Amino acid sequence: MPGQTATVEELPALPPRLSGDVLALAVRAARHDGVRPLSEQTVLQARRLPEEETSATSTHLLVLEGPEDAPRVLAYGHVETGDPDAPSAELVVDPEQRRRGLGGQLLDHVLRRWPTARLWSHGDLQDARRLYTSRQLQVVRELWQMSRPIVGEWSELPDHVDLPEGLAVRPFVVGQDEEAWLVVNARSFAAHAEQGRMTMTDLLEREHEPWFDPHGFLLIEDRQDVDAEGRARIAAFHWTKVDHSGGAPAGEVYVVGVDPDYQGRGLGRAVTLLGLQHLKAVGMETATLYVDGDNASAIATYGRLGFERSAIDVMYAAGSTRS
Template sequence: MTGQSLAVEESTTLSPELSGDVLALAVRAGRHDGVKPLSEQTVLQARRLPDDVTTPTSTHLVVRDPETGAVAAYGHVDEGDPGAPSAELVVDPDHRRRGIGGLLLDHVLRRWPQARLWSHGDLQDARRLYSSRNLTVVRELWQMSRPLEGEWSDLPEEVELPEGLAVRPFRVGQDEEAWLELNARAFATHAEQGRMTRADLADRQAEPWFDPQGFLVVEDTTATDADGRARMAAFHWTKVESGPSGSVGEVYVVGVDPNYQGRGLGLTVTLLGLRHLRARGVGTATLYVDGDNAAAIATYHRLGFERMAIDVMYAAGAA
């Protein structure tokens, strides 16, 4: 295989066959590197059938082996934020050390000079590649974890909510729009979470791990929304998946309406979710938090969480 014979294909959708090839490549790379190379959002975008994409915000990049036609590398560019598109790249383990990663990265930087590129696990090969193009780290995303069993199952047996607030499970088919509005308010300044759409939510509801009983909604029984229902004040969406050593629970998303901040709801709903995960028999809880969010990290440290892994984001022009 020679660099001259390689080309980068661009498309806004993937055929079912190509989607399968891309996701299989990601699985192989994840097993080889010990970390998943693509975010959940990218995987869901890669799975979407062409008929399901109404307003494309993603560009899929594919590099094929010119001799076999097999997918040798994949890139994804999310243009949901036009001023700072985010990207992820992955090269099949069997096609590395051949310049394919550099080819793909150079293509992204030519097309999207402001792109911010994720390196999941901050792997040495990725660090070397991005540094060779003078890219620097502009964001860190910590993965933190804590045990939920044995001597570490030190969660309160009861969690009290402020007067007038009550917790219940998410109601599928009823809560979607109200939750999306709350999520947008709670994460108005967040690069990814605040842009979640109805299609993004539907993608996650279709996943095997989705459980409305673990999607805890706190509502204000003294106030109503435009539909005359109790107003959502906060939520804790938990996630449980099977891992190599048993089930792992995730503090998937915790959000509080800005109008209800300052009442300790973030800590309260986090505890409610952790108690739910423990009741499900989960042995370990994980979460993701931005490395510069000192207040949240301090709260999670108090709850027994410690950093276990890190993802970093690279970009050009950063000091």
């Protein structure tokens, strides 16, 4: 890395100092832009030490400047190639280093290496839109954030939620429910680009996050379908999230899933309401969730539950076919 020339480097995992620099850069960008530039999964990948890295599909991109023994991280990118035909990527430039062409440098590197890459723009910020469209990229996917109040006169949450006969709700038990939950999660999200591929490593990482609360991870089980060890089958679930890291805590409908064998019985609505009741009980005033913009049935379901669109993330790629 001669002199002070900014370069792009690819790494399968980040050493501790660079990991800390990347995460600090992401925090500065979030404060500057009002939206987090990296997804939760990318942050978790950035935290993993080289000896902990288990994914062969994750690549970290760094725009570095300065001496080789102590370079500064000016910009960062992450590329996930779990789907080799449509890798997904996220890019962020340090707010103090913008207007230097670093975003374009990083984007051009991604497009040379992964021409079919799909790039997230969280919040659909104007600068990102300008950058991506300058490379003739187009929006191929929208991810809506939807929100609703859960306290006050407009909350309209029922005091009681009825479940079909034989079904009951209980909290997730750490050390017991992981494997069974991964099975029903994969079945529920078989066609989902990210959620359906969640692994045991992904789940355990989240269990160690400060926000994780098993009491807010609600499982609906079928007590008429019990295995040889006496464990009831999981029919549906609602994993809620309360994140205190961004100042005022926010309640999130993190993941709602229904096993395909139990669809059509109203469990999606029921388990969503149960989770909202939990979020209200722990002091949240508003609940948010994320849903694909082309998932008309889910948007309609959440709309009937009082959710309205409050923000949007978009994904850019070459071509105009949405997915």
